[in-house]
Amino acid sequence: xxxKKTIRTIPQARTPMPEQAPAERVKxxxxxxxxxxLEDALVEAERCLDCADQPCVRGCPxxxxxxxxxxxxxAKNFHGAYDVITDTNLxxxxxxxxxxxxxxxxxxxxxxxxxxxxxxxRLERYVGDMAIAEGWANVPYIEAQRHKVAVVGSGPAGMAxxxxxxxxxxxxxxxxxxxxxxxxxxxxxxxFRLPNSVVDVEIGKxxxxxxxxxxxxxxxxxxxxxxxxxxxxxxxxxxGTGAGYPSFMGIPGESLGGVLSANELxxxxxxxxxxxxxxxxxxxxxxxxxAVIGAGNTAxxxxxxxxxxxxxxxWCIYRRTAAEAPARAExxxxxxxxxxxxxxxxxxxxxxxxxxxxxxAMRCERMELGEPDASGRRRPIAVPDxxxxxxxxxxxxxxxxxxxxxIGQTSGLKLDRRGYIATDESGATSIVGVYAGGxxxxxxxxxxxxxxxxxxxxxxxxxxxxxxxxxxxxxxxGSDPAxxxxxxxxxxxxxxxxxVHLA
Numbered sequence: 269x270x271x272k273k274t275i276r277t278i279p280q281a282r283t284p285m286p287e288q289a290p291a292e293r294v295k296x297x298x299x300x301x302x303x304x305x306l307e308d309a310l311v312e313a314e315r316c317l318d319c320a321d322q323p324c325v326r327g328c329p330x331x332x333x334x335x336x337x338x339x340x341x342x343a344k345n346f347h348g349a350y351d352v353i354t355d356t357n358l359x360x361x362x363x364x365x366x367x368x369x370x371x372x373x374x375x376x377x378x379x380x381x382x383x384x385x386x387x388x389x390r391l392e393r394y395v396g397d398m399a400i401a402e403g404w405a406n407v408p409y410i411e412a413q414r415h416k417v418a419v420v421g422s423g424p425a426g427m428a429x430x431x432x433x434x435x436x437x438x439x440x441x442x443x444x445x446x447x448x449x450x451x452x453x454x455x456x457x458x459x460f461r462l463p464n465s466v467v468d469v470e471i472g473k474x475x476x477x478x479x480x481x482x483x484x485x486x487x488x489x490x491x492x493x494x495x496x497x498x499x500x501x502x503x504x505x506x507x508g509t510g511a512g513y514p515s516f517m518g519i520p521g522e523s524l525g526g527v528l529s530a531n532e533l534x535x536x537x538x539x540x541x542x543x544x545x546x547x548x549x550x551x552x553x554x555x556x557x558x559a560v561i562g563a564g565n566t567a568x569x570x571x572x573x574x575x576x577x578x579x580x581x582x583w584c585i586y587r588r589t590a591a592e593a594p595a596r597a598e599x600x601x602x603x604x605x606x607x608x609x610x611x612x613x614x615x616x617x618x619x620x621x622x623x624x625x626x627x628x629a630m631r632c633e634r635m636e637l638g639e640p641d642a643s644g645r646r647r648p649i650a651v652p653d654x655x656x657x658x659x660x661x662x663x664x665x666x667x668x669x670x671x672x673x674x675i676g677q678t679s680g681l682k683l684d685r686r687g688y689i690a691t692d693e694s695g696a697t698s699i700v701g702v703y704a705g706g707x708x709x710x711x712x713x714x715x716x717x718x719x720x721x722x723x724x725x726x727x728x729x730x731x732x733x734x735x736x737x738x739x740x741x742x743x744x745x746g747s748d749p750a751x752x753x754x755x756x757x758x759x760x761x762x763x764x765x766x767x768v769h770l771a
Contacts, residue, residue, distance in 0.1 A: 273317050275382050282384035283312040290605040294575050297459045304394045313342040315386045323376040329720035330356045334388055350399045354406040358431050361466045364393025367716045368596055400469050407476050413437035415733050418502040420487045423451025424715045425508035425706025428722030434477040436735050443485045455539040458569050488678035497701050504701045504729045511707035513670040521619025525626035530570040530666035537573050555662025557581045559630050561616055562666035563593035570664045571608045582608050587615040587635050587648040630658045669712050695725030703729055
């Protein structure tokens with residue numbers, strides 16, 4: 269019997285992730301983080317205490333059995349580890365790279381109370397990457413049903429919902445407005461953080477479940493949700509269109525040439541391959557002096573993309589301090605390493621143009637922090653007589669996004685006051701048979717939270733369609749009054765189960 273690990277007996281230091289050197293990586297779009305080697309993964313797996321109360325599982329939005337998969341890694345049973353992860357998450361290589369583990373599973377890790385937390389995300393990525401290299405796939409036996417299900421949007425929420433509905437035997441079709449599936453994973457995240465090749469392989473595993481993808485299809489313009497439920501014959505529809513409508517500040521000069529949203533910059537560069545112009549036809553005039561407004565993960569991506577496109581100078585403009593910045597600490601650190609200059613406590617006032625109506629400068633003012641606002645962060649207050657100017661020939665707004673309005677404009681769905689789709693806790697909308705989840709419901713959030721929303725909606729959709737949810741086969745013994753009367757056996761509600769199709 270293995271000796272129980274304690275905080276004193278495990279490796280004390282978190283295993284570092286090998287990375288490209290800053291001076292090299294700023295010249296290419298290859299991944300910054302190179303991934304664990306075998307010896308790195310085995311050492312880090314030994315740091316898990318295999319806690320009885322498993323706070324990391326509760327901290328994971330999709331409930332991955334984290335101690336279970338790490339035990340498999342420590343035993344060098346990597347295929348077993350992959351099976352454990354993919355019981356609840358079909359995108360381990362994606363989530364291992366882009367999930368904010370520091371505020372989720374790792375943020376509540378017991379080891380983190382004394383030492384640095386276990387690198388759960390890095391271990392998940394290691395297992396996911398091995399699965400890609402070895403060609404593993406977790407495709408269960410699927411008993412076909414008569415139900416047709418449509419998913420609108422192929423981002424994380426849509427993919428998670430589609431996978432669960434396909435496993436339940438439904439014929440699933442995913443509709444995607446862009447020419448390639450993947451949603452924000454494809455258009456919003458650069459290859460140096462999440463390679464498109466990784467997303468493509470994970471999408472391929474969804475195709476193995478029988479899921480069909482229809483790209484270049486804008487639901488709400490070609491046909492409506494109501495038409496999908498009637499003339500198109502779908503029994504249920506899930507909407508996961510995300511929140512990709514960019515926000516601007518409304519300051520003078522936003523219509524000048526060279527002013528764009530981070531969404532446009534990243535979509536052109538990532539999905540439409542403007543970074544490889546002229547090999548690809550997508551035009552993108554890179555700035556030499558670029559100012560990016562905002563300090564979230566999208567802002568960090570825009571800053572670092574601008575450097576790789578050849579900018580001489582790149583500034584991050586943010587009205588609060590680094591402590592309040594929404595971006596992951598790792599992303600800010602990488603941007604600083606690569607040469608981004610941060611102007612904290614700085615707010616733009618107006619953009620100035622040249623004779624050709626192209627942006628040439630941004631007028632700003634200094635800020636100081638006051639009392640907390642509704643977000644819980646300290647409110648920025650302008651410092652009198654502190655105005656100054658930054659010369660810039662490209663200004664990128666990365667200050668958040670809004671709900672994509674097309675679905676709401678073209679259907680009878682009830683929306684909330686912000687324009688997002690209103691749902692109950694299960695994801696059910698105001699139209700019977702239509703469910704929604706992810707950023708189109710909550711506003712911009714994380715990949716794994718969107719996947720969790722997609723899975724919750726799938727659970728409700730299965731109940732709506734009368735399908736037995738195989739993820740919830742057996743009830744809690746405590747809920748079966750007969751459980752105390754028998755030493756073994758299945759719950760009474762499960763006895764004699766037979767599937768019946770009603771005409």
